[in-house]
Amino acid sequence: MSNVAAPGPESQRHSHETIEHPYEDLGAVGMLGAAAIDLMVGGRELYSVFVRTLYYVARGKREKGALARQMYEMGNRSVFFLSVTMGFLGMILVYQAGLQAKRVVPDYTLLGATYLELLVRDFAASLGALMLATRVGAGIAAEIGSMVVTEQIDALRMCAADPIDFLIKPRFLASIVMTMVLVIWAGTIAFVAGAFTAYFAFDVPLQTFFNHQLVDFGDLAVGLTKCLAYGAAIPIVSGYCGLSTFGGSEGVGWATTRAVVNTSLAIIILNFFISGAGFLIFPG
């Protein structure tokens, strides 16, 4: 399978070419068709990046220190950002839920339990991953995109180092591990922040809020599956966006924007399918 390193998108473009608008001479139907073809080509290349990454992961050879460096970059450097955002989101969610509960059933005994189930099954992973997509995804695309426009990717290929093996694989492994760790940490922060919000805003005792009776194996399985899927999607999508950069610094800007948008989109779509499957496999 050594020929998996087929020429990627970066090889077919002239790294110094300026960004043009290739469809401006086409009619509306032509533009639609061209966009559809672009989408299909992009999907195929994204799939190719994913398969090649899995191949290199399975092959097992690792650059010394690369994984630890990426885990530090993605994990340690995201802790503060994720803690703050998830803490505030936790407070907002519980406050809004408390207000709604007050109007309908003025009983807060299951507020903590319901909130915990929601966090474990969905919100901790999805909101945490969306936050990570903005920080980690943008960083990956900008770094790899800059390497494309400065010909460092070409230099890697000349050194017989496949950019997928050298750049994407360590980020892929680091992202899976650190997304899992960060989501558990961020979910805990969101829950504790929510507990204090419930205590101060609605006088819900902490021991009442800290209630895990609604969380079951299905919630945990769905939550962890989402962590795994999002952790894999962030480096693959943003790495692909970085590798398909062209057009100098303007292109790096585009790649970064595309990485954040596409990674967020991937997380939302994955959330839909994993949640759907979760409700089918673990109903109730």
Added chain:
Amino acid sequence: MIQFKNIIKSFGPKTVLQDVSFDVPKGSVFFIIGASGVGKSVLIKHLVGLLYPDSGEIWLDGQEISRFDEAQMGPVRRKCAMVFQHSTLFDSMTCAENVALPLRKHKNLSLKAALAEARQRLEIVRMEEFADRYPPELGDGMRKRVAIARALTVDPTYVLFDEPTTSLDPVSARRVDVLIRELSDKLGVTSIVVSHDLTSIFSIADRIVMLYRGKVRLQGSREDFKNTPDGVVQQFITGRATGPFEL
């Protein structure tokens, strides 16, 4: 021997190379010259599979390589090393680690053995004392020398230099010229140099080909270029602002 035969390459609606053909004799210092954006760098990237021609053939030592896939390009890239315009060293690695990378990947050396050999290679370009420094700590000329050392680690038969003296001070530029000349004279390496540095061209070139508006305008020796009556070539090699040369 390298042969480019009828190479055509377009980017979108823009045709950069239009039916370009020429041969590069073995052991020579071969310059490809022409205005900025004429397709010189694009042309040499075809030789190592970083770009693929729309049509035409590229022959390397009797083998047609223009349709090779990434795996088949491995041996070609070992035979033809490339020094990029901006050195393209990896900032997260020391100079020694940069030079060691192709040794590990192309020759499957262990990290320890590759680093030891990398230090020897850095000695050749007089950069051994900077082996443990990171590229951002070095000047342009020093980075270029490390990049040359990295390219030479795989003992290539051909070395492609993409504007090796651009952005260098005159002394560093001439040192690079001397290095390229020595590669040919002492090691028999064929150097293909993309440049518009007239001093380099007329001091070390064995053969020169000039690209103009996507086509070969003239190929020959330094003397052929100096003596040609072609106004476009004369304007380019004398650097006059006015004349028939169109950008």
